[in-house]
Amino acid sequence: MNDVFSLREMSRALADGQVSSLELTQDHLARVKEVDSRLNSFITLTEETAIAHATAADTLRGQGDKRPTLGLPMAHKDIFCTEGTLTTAGSKMLSNFVAPYDATVVTKMADAGMVSVGKTNMDEFAMGSSNENSYFGPVTNPWDTDRVPGGSSGGSAAAVAAGLVAGATGTDTGGSIRQPAALCGITGLKPTYGRVSRFGMIAFASSLDQAGPMTRNAEDAALMLSVMAGFDPKDSTSANRDDAWLADVLHHGIAELERPAVIGLPDQYYENSGNQESLAEARRELEKLGHTFKSVSLPHTDAAIPVYYVLASAEASTNLSRYDGVRYGHRCENPTSLQDLYERSREEGFGDEVKRRILTGTYTLSVGYFDAYYLKAQKIRRLIAQDFDKAFADVDLLLTPTSPTPAFHKGQLTDDPVAMYQQDLYTVPTSLAGLPAMSIPCGFSQGLPMGMQLIAPAFREDLALGLAAQFQRHTDWHLKRPGESN
Amino acid sequence: MTSNTNTPSDDSTPTSGDGIDVAHLSALARLALNAEATSEVASDLQSIVTLIDAMRTVDTEGVEPLSHPFDGTARLRADEVTEHPDPEHFQRNAPATSDQYYLVPRVVE
Numbered sequence: 001m002n003d004v005f006s007l008r009e010m011s012r013a014l015a016d017g018q019v020s021s022l023e024l025t026q027d028h029l030a031r032v033k034e035v036d037s038r039l040n041s042f043i044t045l046t047e048e049t050a051i052a053h054a055t056a057a058d059t060l061r062g063q064g065d066k067r068p069t070l071g072l073p074m075a076h077k078d079i080f081c082t083e084g085t086l087t088t089a090g091s092k093m094l095s096n097f098v099a100p101y102d103a104t105v106v107t108k109m110a111d112a113g114m115v116s117v118g119k120t121n122m123d124e125f126a127m128g129s130s131n132e133n134s135y136f137g138p139v140t141n142p143w144d145t146d147r148v149p150g151g152s153s154g155g156s157a158a159a160v161a162a163g164l165v166a167g168a169t170g171t172d173t174g175g176s177i178r179q180p181a182a183l184c185g186i187t188g189l190k191p192t193y194g195r196v197s198r199f200g201m202i203a204f205a206s207s208l209d210q211a212g213p214m215t216r217n218a219e220d221a222a223l224m225l226s227v228m229a230g231f232d233p234k235d236s237t238s239a240n241r242d243d244a245w246l247a248d249v250l251h252h253g254i255a256e257l258e259r260p261a262v263i264g265l266p267d268q269y270y271e272n273s274g275n276q277e278s279l280a281e282a283r284r285e286l287e288k289l290g291h292t293f294k295s296v297s298l299p300h301t302d303a304a305i306p307v308y309y310v311l312a313s314a315e316a317s318t319n320l321s322r323y324d325g326v327r328y329g330h331r332c333e334n335p336t337s338l339q340d341l342y343e344r345s346r347e348e349g350f351g352d353e354v355k356r357r358i359l360t361g362t363y364t365l366s367v368g369y370f371d372a373y374y375l376k377a378q379k380i381r382r383l384i385a386q387d388f389d390k391a392f393a394d395v396d397l398l399l400t401p402t403s404p405t406p407a408f409h410k411g412q413l414t415d416d417p418v419a420m421y422q423q424d425l426y427t428v429p430t431s432l433a434g435l436p437a438m439s440i441p442c443g444f445s446q447g448l449p450m451g452m453q454l455i456a457p458a459f460r461e462d463l464a465l466g467l468a469a470q471f472q473r474h475t476d477w478h479l480k481r482p483g484e485s486n
Numbered sequence: 487m488t489s490n491t492n493t494p495s496d497d498s499t500p501t502s503g504d505g506i507d508v509a510h511l512s513a514l515a516r517l518a519l520n521a522e523a524t525s526e527v528a529s530d531l532q533s534i535v536t537l538i539d540a541m542r543t544v545d546t547e548g549v550e551p552l553s554h555p556f557d558g559t560a561r562l563r564a565d566e567v568t569e570h571p572d573p574e575h576f577q578r579n580a581p582a583t584s585d586q587y588y589l590v591p592r593v594v595e
Contacts, residue, residue, distance in 0.1 A: 100576050193555040207554045236560040306541035309534065317515065324516075326588050328579035335591050343518035355517055359527060360534050362515045363506065373538065378551030380544050385552060418533045434555020458556065 007166045007220040008253070011068045014061065021061070021071025021115060025054035028073045028117050032164050039140045041149075041159040043078045044086050045118040053115045060113065068250060069227055070113035075168040077156050078119035079126055080106050080211075081200040089202045090122040090134040090152075093329045093349030103200025104232045105169060105211050112227045120168055121155030124351045125320065126176055126204045128152050129423035132414055133353045140410075141184060142482040143448055147407040150180030150423075156214045157184040161482060167224050170214045173204050174308050175403075175427025177212050178439040182402035182451025185441045187468065187478060188214045189221045192459045193434035194239030196225075197232035205315035206237075208308075208431050217478050218440065218468035219253055225461065226250040245462045254462075254469040260290035261467055264395030268301035269426055272404070278443025278450045279401060285475060286399075291467075294395055298387040301429055303380050305421060308428040310364050310377035316354075317361025323349060356417060385433040388455075397463055398455040400426050402439040406448035426453060436461045440468045441477040449480070506531050 005013070005024075013019045029047055036042050050073070057071030081087050081099035088094045102110070109116070123133040131139040131154025139154040141147040142162040149158040153170030157180035160168055170177040172190035181188025189212045196211040203209060213224035226249050232238040245255065263286065270276070283293060325331040325345025332348055335341035350358070364373035391398065404425055413420040430437040435458055439451040454464040472478050508528045512519045519527060573586045582589035 097579055100578065233563060237554065300544065303541045303544050306538040310538050310541070321516075325581065326590055327577075328581075331581035338590050338593050339516075340518075341591055342516040346516055347518040350517070355519075356527065356530055356534070358515050358517065359508070359511050359531060360538075362511045363531065363535070364538070366511075366514070372542070375551055376544075376546060377538075377541060378553055379546035379549040380541055382549055382552035383544070383546070385555070416533075417530055418537050421537065432555075 005166055006216050007072055007074075007223055010072055010166065014071050015066065015068075021054040021057040021073075022051065024071070025050050025073050025115050025117060028165060032117065035162060035164060038145065039142060039158050039162055040137050041121055041139050041155040041162070041164065042075070042118045043088055043090070043121050043136050043155070046082075046085055046116060049085070050115050050117045053110070057113045057115060065113070067113055069223065071115060072113070072167070073115045073117050073165060074109070074224075075118050075120050075156065075159055075165045076106060076116050077122055077153050077169050077171060079122060079171050079202045080169060081202070082106050082116070082119065085119065087119070087202070088136070089126070090124040090136060091349065091351070091354070092135040093323050094202075095135060095330065097328055099200075101200060104197035104234060105228050106200065108230065109169075109227055114227065117165065120153070120159055123152035123154065123176075124354050125202065125316070126152040126171055126173055127316070127353050127357055129175070129179055129420050130408070130410075130413065131155065131180070132410065133351055135351060138410060141407045143185065144407065146409055147448070148183070148410055150183035150403070150407065152176040152180075153188075153214060154180045157181055157186055157188070160184070160186045160214050160216060163481065167213060167215045167220055169211060169224075169228070171201060171209060171211045172427075172431065173208045173210075173312060174431050175424040177214060178427050178437060178451070178453060179403045179423060181214055181439040183407040183449070185449025185451075185477075185480060185482075186214060187217055187221050187438065187440050188212065189225060189438040189461065189464070190430070190436060191225060191229065191461055192239070192436045194237055195241070195436070195459070195461070196228045197230070197235040197238050199232055199234040203319040205312040206319065207315060208312060217472050218438075218465050221438065222249045222254050222465045222469070239459070241459060243459065243462075249465075254465050257463070257466040257470060260292065261396040261463070262394070263291055263293050264296035264391050264398045265293055266296050266298045266301065266391070266398055266400060268298055269400040278445065279399070279452055282442040282452050282471070283399070286467075286471065289470060289474065296391040296395060296398070298384075298391060298429065300380060300383045300387050304384055304429040304432060305425060307377040307380045307384065308424065308432060309360065309421060310373050311381065311432070313357045313361035314365050314374050315361070317358045317365065320350075320354065320358055325349070353417070381432050384429055388429075388433045388435060392457045397467060400453045400455065402426060402451035402453040406445045406450055430455050434458065436464060438464050438468060440471065441480070443477060449477075506535065
């Protein structure tokens with residue numbers, strides 16, 4: 001039954017008494033058990049707590065609770081701490097880690113009555129663009145089992161695309177929500193940095209990490225965002241905002257745009273993209289809806305990948321120094337000294353990509369290299385942010401490809417980390433600037449879904465969501481499912 | 487973990503990743519890499535450093551570094567007790583403990 005249901009549709013069916021949360025949750029669990037041995041999109045199924053939470057939601061509904069999110073099944077990326085449940089971040093290092101507390105995102109969604117059916121697979125510590133870096137094995141793209149789902153939130157993307165859940169949380173440091181959303185043909189939103197609390201979200205690069213929704217459509221993304229977002233005193237970079245639209249969207253859905261948008265097309269994003277055809281068609285559709293286009297320039301785009309890999313790796317090398325084999329996580333057998341304990345626990349506990357990033361960060365933060373790399377990258381980060389500020393003086397939103405290619409084959413880029421990093425070409429600049437951006441399906445290339453990215457000014461997710469919802473009311477790319485002919 | 491004070495003091499103006507001392511970096515990062523892994527990592531790091539070196543041509547004269555989106559500064563909270571220690575709960579994930587201490591190999595003979 002859940003195969004055709006979005007979160008909103010399930011919400012209405014629950015409100016009308018057509019189905020109970022327990023029935024929906026049991027359906028979801030059954031489908032995961034039936035299908036996921038092929039996809040590997042889940043690391044842990046939380047059947048017992050899901051049944052308990054669904055039953056509790058049904059009881060509340062019986063007592064008159066009418067909240068639209070009550071009893072809706074979903075899943076969490078395994079980067080969010082869930083008290084009493086395995087929380088691995090896709091790493092051997094945390095393969096035995098049972099979180100002692102809940103992430104704020106987990107608490108908020110549980111408080112809204114949402115029912116988590118499990119924890120989704122991911123690239124180790126969110127480092128990767130193909131989900132081939134998970135200790136728990138690669139995830140398969142439901143559109144083509146020989147291909148990757150993208151990463152790092154590849155488990156969440158594949159689970160939503162395959163109809164195992166209608167919504168899942170993801171996290172995005174340099175594109176980890178948007179790129180897998182594009183490669184799996186779903187909707188993914190990276191909110192403005194600071195919009196969603198990072199408390200209890202296992203850290204990769206703290207000045208970039210941001211959680212967001214991965215769903216079948218923009219309406220569901222808005223529904224989930226309204227629950228996930230909000231000020232959190234436990235996160236020192238949490239934004240203290242009072243955006244009325246975020247509360248409205250929960251009950252009334254996404255509002256119509258007040259006027260047609262002026263949409264910027266950054267020259268630098270269209271130079272080498274293989275996504276021209278579907279994007280051109282999307283532009284024609286948006287023009288029919290009254291929107292206009294304007295060419296803009298983001299002159300420091302080429303520097304974004306180098307800057308990102310300097311800053312993200314530096315922050316990662318610092319954040320991941322906490323995994324020492326002493327307080328939690330993997331510890332090597334029979335350490336002969338404290339030094340040996342540290343070195344072998346980390347060597348055994350981390351995978352190759354994580355080690356590469358730690359060593360890259362260690363290199364750029366070393367004495368004698370700091371100014372040339374880290375400080376230089378921070379300066380260019382400001383130039384990149386200023387490019388966006390200038391562009392948004394002339395346009396409301398930006399429209400770009402999400403990824404340079406559709407889903408690639410498993411193993412195709414694993415031996416070439418630098419080629420893999422280019423997957424993030426169109427997503428890292430917004431991460432560096434902290435801006436909200438979303439990917440929505442806009443067509444197909446060789447039978448594989450393609451995504452387009454909408455970038456908005458800071459804290460204006462409503463603009464991106466408004467345009468995306470309007471586009472999805474007039475197109476059906478987001479309704480296509482794997483297994484149908486496209 | 488303590489930081490290692492050994493540093494490449496004679497190379498303050500790097501121009502490329504030539505001669506990356508992976509053994510030194512892995513010691514700093516507390517990663518025990520075997521010889522084969524060290525050689526693979528050296529080649530990967532070389533490519534990564536070549537990639538990141540591309541940004542060095544950007545003119546950043548007079549530009550202030552941006553360490554955080556929107557120049558955010560970390561907010562401080564009031565100095566009040568908000569949590570209560572629960573070592574038993576938090577040490578459940580520890581590989582080895584005794585009397586609320588974390589056990590590690592003997593450091594002082």
